Amino acid sequence: MSVSVNQPLDLIIQNGMVVLADQVCRADIGIQDGKIAVICKKIEVPERTPVYNAENLHIFPGVVDAHVHFNEPALGHWEGFASGSASLAAGGCTTYIDMPLNGVPPTVRLSALQRKLEAAAGESHVDYALWGGLVPGNVKELQPLAEAGVIGFKAFMSCPGGEGEDIFAEVDDLTLYEGMKEIARLDKVLALHAESEAIVSQLGKQAQAAGKRSAQDFVATRPVLAELEAVNRALFYAEQTGCKLHFVHISSADAVQAITEAKAKGMDVTVETCPHYLALTANDLARIGPVAKCAPPLRSAEEQERLWAKVADGAIDIIASDHSPCPTALKQGNIFEAWGGISGAQSSLELMLEEGWRRRRIPLPQLARMLSLEPAKRFGLYPRKGEIAIGADADLALVDLTLTYTLAAEDLLYRHKHSPYVGKTFSCRVQAAFLRGAKVYELGEGVKGRAEGVWLRHQAAAYAEAAAAKVIANEGTE
Structure with a gap:
């Protein structure tokens, strides 16, 4: 009817x-x-x-990828908003949140945020929000960033790498504690890369001093123990400060369990994992090489199945890509020295449909919850984003669940066309993506028209701006 x-x-x-x-x-x-x-x-x-x-197509809510690195400003030749957002559109993603660390300067103060916004203007094919950063020495910068509209803050508990004066450094314990107090006061979320620097740095030095160079040697230097220790330490500080936490790219079931127990105690904490931990193992790192290197590293097949069990049980809140691209030359040679980051954002939805729905029968609404609804809710984008519902933005990913293809490098819209998934055969494919009712991608035609993605400032920032405008208006009538 x-x-x-x-x-x-x-x-x-x-x-x-x-x-x-x-x-x-x-x-x-x-x-x-x-x-x-x-x-x-x-x-x-x-x-x-x-x-x-x-x-013959399934219509999903557009993916909300809460964890990408597009490297603007200054390192757009690694990826950039234009190519990165185009690849997301081709993968059915209509909203992303860009991380603060790889641009020059990193987004740890208001002036750097303004430079990032200038780089993004008119370049993004889908909508976006931005993370600010917590690093040693910038706690006083957090409030201006929050008021300007960042979605939350990101910190590293292990060294993210990089050289020079203006780098994104890992937090010491005092910075972490003081930062959490301030972020709690601002009612924001702190996203954490949770690995113990004391453990991974020493194991890495010992391995290289001993001449160890294999993929399994690298994996051994970043054990689950390092992740679990950092998670528990951060949870302790969060309990003291009342800070809302989001753990990014968790790779182990034990860490998920620790977070689940914190939730049961009433703590405001969420957990994210990534498609690469669910689709690849340490054996794939040995087979593929540095293109599959990331931190935390890929785990064993046994650990992967334990993580899948947590997905099936509903213990994982969010699945995000942690798309961390670089020039191909940096993905060659010594596994310890190669750039650590996986290019995978274009494949996230297809991977989760292949590995989660088809192989493990995870229900489609449950996958959509982790890929779209929960990130939108956690980071203040819901109900505008994250769900197919009356009144929501018409952000849609149309997928053919019967179309088989093998991913080739030329299918990728990244600036540098490497990915550990090249050569993988999928039994589904994104057919089209719509952003706010306008088609932004169609298979066979590519990304459509001008880049019309908009910046999604955090709601609190919009309220602050409206309040400031009201004050100015009142002053003008006195």
């Missing part, structure tokens, strides 16, 4: 299998002014209303 709508519609997406928060059903989606206006079994198409036929 069709439903006649009384309002004008800009677009109707027909006949798709729609992945809602609690079910998958065949439905039409009516879009008006960039928002989802109607969801029903069948919309009676008004005259001259454009229609997109999604027959």
